[in-house]
Amino acid sequence: MKPLYLLLLSLLSLLPWPAAAQTVNVDAAERYWEMTDALRRDQPLTDNTWNAFVAVPANRRYIASVFSEKDLKSYRRAIEVIYRPSLDSLRQARLKAESWYYVLNEQYRQREPEFRAYLQQTAQQPGYLDLMYQLAYEYLPAPARHPVANLQLAYVAIGNDAISEQEGLVFSLKSAIDWNKPKAGILEGHEIHHQLRPGLDFSFADSLDQTLLYALNMSLNEGLADLIDKSVFMRSPADSAETRSWLLAGAPAVLQATAAWPTAPRPELRYYRRLSNGSNGHLPGFFMARTIERNGLRPQLLAASDDPMAFFLLYQRAARRDKTRPPTFSGASVAYLKSLQKKYVAPARQARVRALAP
Structure with a gap:
């Protein structure tokens, strides 16, 4: 059976591209794979490499929203253990113990071809954003049914969550793929809904x-x-x-x-x-x-x-x-x-x- 994202390609090619400027950024995911390629060669994860990775704008925004300082240190260690061959015995022990960050990074390691294909064949297809908007519009009043001007949407290869903020949307690849299995685009549709729903500013309240x-x-x-x-x-x-x-x-x-x-x-x-x-x-x-x-x-x-x-x-x-x-x-x-x-x-x-x- 073909993956869901391959079955969607013909549909996505028929959907119109939203008029407002829309950007899908995958730099953070690509930097992750560059970093883990070095780890696969058993090179240590240096502070310079890690700090450069964390400084990628999408990573920086996602990490600030999802990870505490303590959790981020644990997550960094899990990445290194999962990918470096010399640490394989520790990797197996952590996976056997079902330590969450190790289990999560093992998913990123094993499913890398699937995640790469998702970005290339689905998330970066112009029609995919239009599909997300259609899902969001179903639960919005008519005046709010319009593309977000200059939408910045990014995918990262860490974590298992998504964030919606003024600067745009950031999705972890695992959450995007797994969340969308019952129906394509529903995670992105949920997060774009947060950008479009008309809100009220109650900062003047008592x-x-x-x-x-x-x-x-x-x-x-x-x-x-x-x-x-x-x-x-x-x-x-x-x-x-x-x-x-x-x-x-x-x-x-x-x-x-x-x-x-x-x-x-x-x-x-x-x-x-x-x-x-x-x-x-x-x-x-x-x-x-x-x-x-x-x-x-x-x-x-x-x-x-x-x-x-x-x-x-x-x-x-x-x-x-x-x-x-x-x-x-x-x-x-x-x-x-x-x-x-x-x-x-x-x-x-x-x-x-x-x-x-x-």
């Missing part, structure tokens, strides 16, 4: 409301984008159980705790991070977005995709309809959400209009 607004917005941000890829996983026999365990099984408990909110916000962000199990909004965001969509409220969700309070209020409406009887919020919580919405959404939208005015 200090006591800031962290709550941040937590609400993260649930909306990830929950809505999760409909692009996590919904596909739910239909995939290979991934359904893992997705349910990660994002659905614990969601009712999180929402029940949320429903007990007092009428004043808790000021510390760590409270909300603990409440969502450190998921940065995926939990309970996907559960909420899925409940909203399942109960026929997707048009309303897209129409208010910039308003985190509307997201929670729409969930409340959907949950009351839902035959599975998911948790609902207390009357005090609903009233407080409405007060936040009234206080902040209109001014934030007006400020956005002024900022976009010529």
Whole structure:
């Protein structure tokens, strides 16, 4: 059976290239392979070589988002052990112990031809970006369905994650390939959605409301984008159980705790991070977005995709309809959400209009 990326080539060649300038950068991946080629020849990984590798812009951005200083040192050591022949006995011991960074780098070592082919035959095909945009547009309001001007998209050959930030998107090759197995382009579509979803700047809000607004917005941000890829996983026999365990099984408990909110916000962000199990909004965001969509409220969700309070209020409406009887919020919580919405959404939208005015 041919790899998925080969089967897509004929389709990708038919898709139009977005009008706005789009750049796919693979320098970081190529530098990784240059570095590991030397390691395969049993050359040590020197500080100069490593520092030059880390300084590649896509690597620098990805590492800053994903790795702590301690973790990065461990990851560097794992790369050297996995690739240098003289360290093979240690490599085998670490793999037997299932040490994650060693297992991950072994994947990069064994699957290098697959990763190289993905870049050459899929990710760098002009039509592939258009496919990603189409997936994102399905969960965006009409005014937001346009290519990102001067999009900078890069692939790295480290880690197993993706990041979306103002400077652009960075994907690890392993995450891009594995995440897209159920359906091509869904990881990139998820991350591009973060670039396109109209957001509101609540930096003017009262200090006591800031962290709550941040937590609400993260649930909306990830929950809505999760409909692009996590919904596909739910239909995939290979991934359904893992997705349910990660994002659905614990969601009712999180929402029940949320429903007990007092009428004043808790000021510390760590409270909300603990409440969502450190998921940065995926939990309970996907559960909420899925409940909203399942109960026929997707048009309303897209129409208010910039308003985190509307997201929670729409969930409340959907949950009351839902035959599975998911948790609902207390009357005090609903009233407080409405007060936040009234206080902040209109001014934030007006400020956005002024900022976009010529």
